[in-house]
Amino acid sequence: xxxxxxxxxxxxxxxxxxxxxxxxxxxxxxxxxxxxxxxxxxxxxxxxxxxxxxxxxxxxxxxxxxxxxxxxxxxxxxxxxxxxxxxxxxxxxxxxxxxxxxxxxxxxxxxxxxxxxxxxxxxxxxxxxxxxxxxxxxxxxxxxxxxxxxxxxxxxxxxxxxxxxxxxxxxxxxxxxxxxxxxxxxxxxxxxxxxxxxxxxxxxxxxxxxxxxxxxxxxxxxxxxxxxxxxxxxxxxxxxxxxxxxxxxxxxxxxxxxxxxxxxxxxxxxxxxxxxxxxxxxxxxxxxxxxxxxxxxxxxxxxxxxxxxxxxxxxxxxxxxxxxxxxxxxxxxxxxxxxxxxxxxxxxxxxxxxxxxxxxxxxxxxxxxxxxxxxxxxxxxxxxxxxxxxxxxxxxxxxx
Amino acid sequence: xxxxxxxxxxxxxxxxxxxxxxxxxxxxxxxxxxxxxxxxxxxxxxxxxxxxxxxxxxxxxxxxxxxxxxxxxxxxxxxxxxxxxxxxxxxxxxxxxxxxxxxxxxxxxxxxxxxxxxxxxxxxxxxxxxxxxxxxxxxxxxxxxxxxxxxxxxxxxxxxxxxxxxxxxxxxxxxxxxxxxxxxxxxxxxxxxxxxxxxxxxxxxxxxxxxxxxxxxxxxxxxxxxxxxxxxxxxxxxxxxxxxxxxxxxxxxxxxxxxxxxxxxxxxxxxx
Numbered sequence: 060x061x062x063x064x065x066x067x068x069x070x071x072x073x074x075x076x077x078x079x080x081x082x083x084x085x086x087x088x089x090x091x092x093x094x095x096x097x098x099x100x101x102x103x104x105x106x107x108x109x110x111x112x113x114x115x116x117x118x119x120x121x122x123x124x125x126x127x128x129x130x131x132x133x134x135x136x137x138x139x140x141x142x143x144x145x146x147x148x149x150x151x152x153x154x155x156x157x158x159x160x161x162x163x164x165x166x167x168x169x170x171x172x173x174x175x176x177x178x179x180x181x182x183x184x185x186x187x188x189x190x191x192x193x194x195x196x197x198x199x200x201x202x203x204x205x206x207x208x209x210x211x212x213x214x215x216x217x218x219x220x221x222x223x224x225x226x227x228x229x230x231x232x233x234x235x236x237x238x239x240x241x242x243x244x245x246x247x248x249x250x251x252x253x254x255x256x257x258x259x260x261x262x263x264x265x266x267x268x269x270x271x272x273x274x275x276x277x278x279x280x281x282x283x284x285x286x287x288x289x290x291x292x293x294x295x296x297x298x299x300x301x302x303x304x305x306x307x308x309x310x311x312x313x314x315x316x317x318x319x320x321x322x323x324x325x326x327x328x329x330x331x332x333x334x335x336x337x338x339x340x341x342x343x344x345x346x347x348x349x350x351x352x353x354x355x356x357x358x359x360x361x362x363x364x365x366x367x368x369x370x371x372x373x374x375x376x377x378x379x380x381x382x383x384x385x386x387x388x389x390x391x392x393x394x395x396x397x398x399x400x401x402x403x404x405x406x407x408x409x410x411x412x413x414x415x416x417x418x419x420x421x422x423x424x425x426x427x428x429x430x431x432x433x434x435x436x437x438x439x440x441x442x443x444x445x446x447x448x449x450x451x452x453x454x455x456x457x458x459x
Numbered sequence: 460x461x462x463x464x465x466x467x468x469x470x471x472x473x474x475x476x477x478x479x480x481x482x483x484x485x486x487x488x489x490x491x492x493x494x495x496x497x498x499x500x501x502x503x504x505x506x507x508x509x510x511x512x513x514x515x516x517x518x519x520x521x522x523x524x525x526x527x528x529x530x531x532x533x534x535x536x537x538x539x540x541x542x543x544x545x546x547x548x549x550x551x552x553x554x555x556x557x558x559x560x561x562x563x564x565x566x567x568x569x570x571x572x573x574x575x576x577x578x579x580x581x582x583x584x585x586x587x588x589x590x591x592x593x594x595x596x597x598x599x600x601x602x603x604x605x606x607x608x609x610x611x612x613x614x615x616x617x618x619x620x621x622x623x624x625x626x627x628x629x630x631x632x633x634x635x636x637x638x639x640x641x642x643x644x645x646x647x648x649x650x651x652x653x654x655x656x657x658x659x660x661x662x663x664x665x666x667x668x669x670x671x672x673x674x675x676x677x678x679x680x681x682x683x684x685x686x687x688x689x690x691x692x693x694x695x696x697x698x699x700x701x702x703x704x705x706x707x708x709x710x711x712x713x714x715x716x717x718x719x720x721x722x723x724x725x726x727x728x729x730x731x
Contacts, residue, residue, distance in 0.1 A: 068597065076598055077595065077597060077598060078566060078593045078594060078595075078598060079521075079593060079595065080521070080522045080592050080593060080595075080616075080618070080639075081592075081595055081596075081616045081617060081618045081620075081621060081624075081628075081639065082618040082619075082620050082639060082642055082643075083620075084595050084596075084597075084618075084620075084621070084624060085620045085621065085622060085624065086620065224525070224528055225518065225519065225528075225532075230519065231519075234519055234520075234521045237521050238521060238522075238524075238643075238644045241522070241642060241643055241644055242642050242643035242644065243642070244620060244642060245620075245642070338571075340567045340570060340571060341566045341567045341570060341593065342519065342567065343519070343521070344593075349567075351567070351571065353571065354540040354541065354568060354571060354572075355517075355541075355567040355568035355569070355570060355571030355572070356517065356518040356535065356568070357518045357519050357567075
């Protein structure tokens with residue numbers, strides 16, 4: 060049975076907490092207090108909802124994918140179209156929320172970490188909208204993989220700072236953003252992009268993303284008159300998934316499936332299957348499942364999708380796994396690509412590689428469900444950003 | 460009173476009677492390799508180091524600047540683990556090194572070793588103090604209990620941003636207080652947080668424990684500056700960078716002795 064999480068220490072059962080250098084502790088406490096104050100503030104929420112509607116174009120549709128449903132010949136498949144948001148993914152929901160909070164807290168500078176660049180673009184966008192100075196930390200390797208997003212962020216007026224430490228990917232971008240924050244904590248707001256990190260970030264990000272699940276719940280009740288049987292969402296850090304799952308938490312008949320990246324396969328060293336193969340550990344501010352060796356050194360992750368290429372996962376997901384409320388399964392690069400192409404050809408929608416992992420899992424379970432059952436897939440983002448990576452992958456015969 | 464904990468206390472008592480300031484160097488264990496670390500430790504004691512911080516390498520050292528990040532990466536290539544570091548402490552004792560050892564480690568390597576095993580072996584290896592930079596006071600109760608049981612001092616860290624938290628942190632303080640000189644990660648810097656002197660004086664006025672300052676102190680001039688009102692001064696990145704610059708010499712049999720002497724000389728010049 061799921062209790063009310065997190066507790067006042069930011070704990071989700073054994074997971075979560077606040078494992079950061081002392082220098083950041085007061086900033087996190089101040090952030091928590093401000094967040095809780097504004098989360099209950101009508102004016103703040105009205106302004107945020109207005110931005111979500113007028114600026115980002117919410118609500119996003121819950122689209123019945125008829126031809127995809129017919130292809131699998133099982134459950135009715137609905138797609139929650141987060142890809143239709145401004146900037147092309149669910150990341151904007153959280154960036155608008157935290158950006159507005161930064162403004163209310165009187166901060167003039169924001170920083171962010173980014174992997175694929177989606178959260179970086181969302182943060183750069185929001186910084187432009189609110190007139191804030193913006194720095195985005197991005198692994199040097201990711202900058203090469205996602206040159207278009209780097210250019211996009213610069214166009215929006217953000218400074219993109221290459222991260223050359225460690226694996227030069229998302230995890231190191233996160234470390235570098237935290238290091239920068241430690242040095243500039245008095246005037247800088249850290250807009251963290253996923254439901255990870257020290258308390259209150261996992262809570263705050265979940266609550267800014269729950270609009271996905273809140274809308275889905277209302278929409279499916281309107282169209283079908285009942286709740287879905289199963290909800291599937293991709294999990295890197297896990298922000299779109301937790302935002303989608305959370306409003307259904309107490310609907311115990313609604314099954315949750317989180318889909319993580321198996322990369323080249325969970326029997327190879329090249330994967331990001333944190334839930335399937337990880338163990339409990341402390342990483343980037345919280346206790347959660349983690350890809351690590353027996354000595355507690357964090358292991359590099361691998362996925363064709365830069366957004367899932369992360370060795371950690373949000374603490375609430377670890378809690379949902381241990382309590383059995385949600386199930387987490389791995390999908391390989393190849394399976395995700397097949398699912399991506401199938402959606403292009405059946406529905407005329409190019410999904411993000413991250414979302415394609417959820418679609419691939421939907422393809423596994425839909426045929427085993429009956430035609431009167433409902434399956435919702437969170438289509439967290441659009442695939443325009445990935446077209447170049449996919450071309451490279453195809454040209455190298457599947458060796459991305 | 461446990462002997463290891465006593466020895467941190469004794470060290471500060473002796474230095475205070477002499478009217479001096481404890482020099483507390485830091486190095487990353489296994490940089491460039493375990494054997495060299497063992498030899499450097501002997502040189503540091505001869506150079507006048509009073510307490511030694513042994514840094515455990517970690518894949519994601521988020522409180523550290525680039526110099527210690529690089530040292531960590533080099534040590535990890537040598538497959539250095541928490542056990543290796545404890546082993547180095549133990550062997551150094553066998554080599555006759557007498558200064559107290561403080562282990563500086565991120566939490567996850569300790570957690571994966573298992574708290575029971577960690578504290579048992581740390582005690583056996585003669586570790587007197589422990590700094591875990593990513594475990595703040597609020598998350599520290601179990602660690603503090605186990606450290607107390609093992610007779611190891613879990614050192615409190617306070618930062619210029621700690622403000623009203625200082626009182627609570629100091630109430631649970633053991634060994635000596637580690638004051639973070641400025642906002643930011645470890646690494647040499649020309650200037651310190653505005654108001655750092657007032658901050659340290661404030662900490663001193665609230666505790667009977669010795670107070671040491673660290674983060675960014677790299678020259679004799681800076682050591683002297685802080686010696687006027689601190690009981691101890693930690694020098695980390697400057698020493699690690701000196702070691703880094705001498706790696707080709709340390710790895711060359713003909714030049715190794717000379718390189719070790721250069722490290723010793725660098726540290727001896729910091730001693731006030």
